[in-house]
Amino acid sequence: MDHIKKSDPIPEILSDCIQNRIIDLKSELIDLRRDFHMYPELGFQEFRTAQKIEVYLQALGFETHRIAGTGVVALLDSGKPGAVLMLRSDMDALPVTEVSEKDYKSKNEGVMHACGHDSHMAMLLVAARVLKENKASLTGQIKFVFQPDEEVAGAIRLVEEGVLENPRVDGVMGIHIWSLIPSGRVSISPGVVMGGLDVFKVRVTGKGGHTGYPHEAIDPVIAASSIIQTVQTIQTREMDAQKPTIIMFGKIQAGKKANIIPEEVYMEGTIRFLHTFDPDSSDNPTQKFIRICEGICQAHQCTCEIEIEHENIPLVNDEKMVRLAKQTAAQVFGSPDIIESGKYIASEDFSEFSSRVPGVFIFLGCANKEKETQFPLHNSRFNIDEDVLTKGVELHVKGALEFLKEK
Structure with missing residues (x-):
């Protein structure tokens, strides 16, 4: 990686030509984004999306091939x-019903690009x-990679199918539209910048019965409610305050009628942590979660089945790649003052790439209250300030030029 070092910037005449060319392509860029937005598809179902990407690239003279089914x-x-750089965009949408009056709102009922992946594809x-x-x-x-199913950790499929080989990748860069940052600013930081994510499924089993005779039953609802309350102490009593952790329950199912004590309670949720851990270490919040669930169930004479899916590892930015990205951002925006430091406990499977080769993940601000683009990611009203798209393209292009420059 010693080919990444502080060096002279891209020649001014080339830099200006690139910027002007991207501005010339702004209408095409926005049209691409809006088309992707109108026809969102869920993970590994991005059939129309993949075809549109292929047609566009092939018209430019690229040879394309599929990976992981719908990846391109x-x-x-x-x-x-010289070196090999991978530029990555995600493709999939979310099961969200869009609330919008825009002409380009989703035409696929119950599916929406509520995480900016439409923008990522257009920019790349x-x-x-x-x-x-x-x-x-x-x-x-330069390897251009359009990845399916980011929302459910699809990156590992690409790794398993050899996306980092043939030719072997020396570095990877990605950009994410980010509504936590104002338009015209970026966040680029070294080290851990996005959280790890474990998804849990817990089934608490007791003994069903009549609500008038609870002593004849073993109530799993009491045990489940105790689990929900008690695991929150992991964050405040068992974890270092410098290691943010969030445990959230997103799904609870129990019973069919008011006067019946159910046989079982089923719960799902997430454990997020902005730090790295050995998955089997007792210091890991997921292991603490398992210990509390089993202990509470034993105390309440219930049994429990726990299933843990290690969905995403924390995303770590390489220091040298960060330095390169900051140098590029200062060129693109005309000042280093637009660069913020930031860590976000949301997760991203770009981490599967950056854990294997030096990588940098850049957060591109798109929040603008006047344009009503300040809504959070995954919100049904999420939208972006399309004026930032040209800056994203410029970050890709100039970042690639910087990375590939000769020593």
Whole structure:
């Protein structure tokens, strides 16, 4: 990785030409984003989305191939020796019903691009176009990766199918639209920047009975309610305050009638942590969660079955890649003052790539109250300030040029 070092910036004439070209393509960029937004598809169901990406790239002269079913990969080879950079965009939407009066609102009922992946695809496609047009200024190779099913940890499928090989990737960059940051600003930080995510499923089993004769039954509802309350002490009593942890229950099912003590209670939720842990360590919040669940069930004469899915590991930014990204952002926005530090406990499976090769994940602000784009991710009213899209493309293009520059 010693080819990543502080160096002279991109020549001003090339930098200006790239910026002007991206501005020229702004209408195309917005049209792409809006088309993706109108036809959102869930993870591993991105059939129309993948086809549109392929058609666009093939029209530019790229050869494309599929990965993990609906994923799309294209390679730009400069014909000169050098490093290999992977630029990644996610593709999938969420099971959310959009609330919007926009002409380009979702046409697929109950499905919405509420996490900005429509923007990510549009930015990377236009970046691929601009980089191909500037092939003569490149060294090495750029791998454009459009990944399905980010919302449910689809990245590992791509890793298993060899996305980081043939050619072997030396570095990876990604951008996420972020409504926690005002438009015109970015967040780029070294170290852990997004949380790990474990998903739990707990089934508490007791002995059903009549609510008039509770002594004849073993009530799993009492045990489940005690679990819900007690595991919250993990965050405040068992974890270092410098290691943020959130335990949330998102689904609880029990019983069918008011006068029947149910046989079991079923619960689902998430454990998020903004730090790295050995999965089997007793210091891991998930292991603490399991201990409390089993202890409470034993105290209430119930049994429990616990299923843990380790969905995402924490996302760690490489220091050298961060330095490169900050240098690029200062060029793109004209000042280093737009760069914020930030850590976010939401999770992202980009971590599967950055845990294997040096990577950087950039958060591009899109919040603008005047344009009503300040709603949080995953909200039914989520939208973006489309004026920031050109900056995202420029970050991709100039970041790639910086990464691939000769020593």
